[in-house]
Amino acid sequence: MYGDGVNDDVDRTAFRRAEKKYKLYYDQNSRKKKQPRPVDLSEVVDFKLILDTFNQIAETPNGFHVLEGEFDCPVVRLDNRPGFYFIPGALSVEQQCQWIKESLMSFPQPPNRTNHNAHYGPIQDLFASAREEKILVEDEHSPIESESLSNGQAQRWKFCDKMGSVSLKGYGGNSILASALLRKLRWSTLGLQFDWSKRNYDVSLPHNKIPAELCQLVKKLAVPAMPSGDVFKPEAAIVNYFASGDSLGGHLDDMELDWTKPIVSMSLGCKAIFLLGGKSRDDEPLAMFLRSGDVVLMAGEARECFHGVPRIFADREHSEIASLEKHLSTEYDRCVLDYITSSRININIRQVY
Ligand SMILES: O=C(O)CCC(=O)C(=O)O
Structure with missing residues (x-):
């Protein structure tokens, strides 16, 4: 499922070039101070901006469509990316804080496994x-x-x-x-446990069901990408934890049986860049910002597309987590806030069968 694919051949693909473009590198300045290398973000799609503009003047860039009314929040769809749905700000700040806490306190608890x-x-x-x-x-x-x-x-x-x-x-x-x-926590798995060495779900491993409240939320979020009349069954989830400088190499999520059902992917904490490629690593990927509270759905053809996260923005200026800071203000929450101000968490939930 996950491969960094760092070798000369992969280096020549469009996907790899985009990963290198956005990855965090440091330059040493004359005073020997490490500085993040500046990166051109002008081609990164900003769905929040698209939605704000749509709300103000009812216009979207060519090929982008805002679907309203069918769902709790506006959903953005792209003509040339069938099966891909972006729901900007789908989670309230309260929901974000709740799932950040669960991701730190209960999701890594056995029998769930972690790295x-x-x-x-x-x-x-x-x-x-x-x-x-x-x-x-x-x-x-x-x-x-x-x-x-x-x-x-x-x-x-x-x-x-x-x-x-x-x-x-x-x-x-x-x-x-x-x-x-x-x-150093990099991942935890909920529900059916994924065996990374065999690249498959190992149903013999002890596991708990996905928590009921998360199931309820995800069933609702999945609706825009579900075949009509069908209800999403959350059976497994992977929680990814990113620190500054971490990335997730281009990969496919292809171990689930029915690709008509979406992967529901929730972003929490620091802003990131997500790359959505095509069916080949040679296809030029689309780069987009993911902010805390955004939800991405990948179903159908989008399930066959390479994707990854080359960059998280863990610095105050770009992380865009001010609203979380206000909600995690008690002494008890201080450790959670300390963690999330320099980290990103992604919860992606799957129907396996
Ligand atoms: O972190 C993300 O937004 C994407 C995660 C992902 O692609 C995966 O876990 O398969």
């Missing part, structure tokens, strides 16, 4: 442990029977406060700050 599973096994309470400045410590010498994992391996990594880690480190184990692990 950390391969190395540490299932990790409980990562976000709370980061907030409490805990340390994950490898306890090689005292595996407790009742804490054995389902695959028979002993649970060796445990969160400790700093004092606990000092005594455990005496046994020679490794350790890592919970806050560092949170920063």
Whole structure:
């Protein structure tokens, strides 16, 4: 599903060239200070601007159409991208805050898997442990029977406060700050679990259903892209976590059975650039901004198109998350705000069968 495709051949494709154009690179100035290399954003489609202009003067650029009335919010469709729908600002600020919190606090909880599973096994309470400045410590010498994992391996990594880690480190184990692990969180999977090594859903893996409230929301958001009379069934989701400088290489999402059903993709946190290519990497991709609260639907032909995220804007000037800052103002929310001011989260939900 995901491939960075960094090799000479791929480098020559239109998709790869666009990825390189928008990716974050740093220049060193004369005072040896790292500065983001300036990038020409004049060709990046801004759906918010398109909608604002439509609301003011009822005009859209050639090939773009605003569909009103059939759905809660206006939906933008493109003539030359059948199956692709963009819903600018589909999520209220309250909804954005709610799903940012869920993405940090509950979505990475076992049995959902994350990129950390391969190395540490299932990790409980990562976000709370980061907030409490805990340390994950490898306890090689005292595996407790009742804490054995389902695959028979002993649970060796445990969160400790700093004092606990000092005594455990005496046994020679490794350790890592919970806050560092949170920063390295790259993905978690909800519902049916995706097995990245086999590039398929592994129904034998323990899993919880997608939370009911998320299902309800997504069924509604999917409507503009659904075959008429059909209801979307949210069965699996991938949550992507992006820090400054992170990107998601061009890929296809092709492991679901029925491509007439959309992938529902929600953006949260810092603004990003999304590339929507064609069926070949040689097709020139369309670059567009994704802001917190935007929702993208990809169904039908759009399911066969390469897409990726070459850039997130984690700096104050461009991240466009001021409204989130106002809503995450309590002391309790401070850790969430600290995280999201320099990060982006994407929740994409799929019907698998
Ligand atoms: O982060 C995004 O907006 C896109 C995510 C995506 O393409 C994927 O997870 O397949």
